[in-house]
Amino acid sequence: MKTHTRSPPRHRRHPRGQAMVEYSFLNWILVLALIVMMSVPLFGKMNAIDLFLRAYQSYYDSFYFALNLPFP
Helix, strand or coil, rough: CCCCCCCCCCCCCCCHHHHHHHHHHHHHHHHHHHHHHHCEECHHHHHHHHHHHHHHHHHHHHHHHHHCCCCC
16 A cells, blocks of 8 residues: 655745736726716717716605605
């Protein structure tokens, strides 16, 4: 029967934060792309940010109207 002998330990390089730099760079690129895409006009002269704000204002107005109805 062969006995298992331990091999000498290999020296592994310790991670030096390379992944954090890559993730930060990719997130920066994604945020920049979203900002640029949000400022492009979609329907006529309105961009996506204006559309989202208009939809939110409509939702808020309808919710406020429903809260102020005279029914219990």
